[in-house]
Amino acid sequence: MAGCWFVPRDSWTAVEGVVVDDAGAPVPGATVTLRPEPGQEKIAFPDSVSTDEKGCFRLFQGHAPVRCNFIVEAKKEGFLGATMTVQGCRSHQVRLVLVPERAKAAATPGKMTH
16 A cells, blocks of 8 residues: 555544625635644645536545644635634535625624534
């Protein structure tokens, strides 16, 4: 098995989902990043993907075999960013809502916990 790599059980976190705007329309081309919470940077490296034409994304993170939390962040020019905290060593289905910057005065996005 030389050259093979595997992630031991309980040493991965997977997040898949969709990024939408405040009207529920998909947001293609948004950048979604999965990173460990502050103070846990030695556990895993941040990883980013772009949403497809339907606003969908999938991230998989192998990491040190410890329990931790990760931050999922979605950004796109013209929108306020959105973040969500997910528990490590699990698989998650999430929906992130980006509010257009023009709506900044009317709505302030908050942090959500999944």
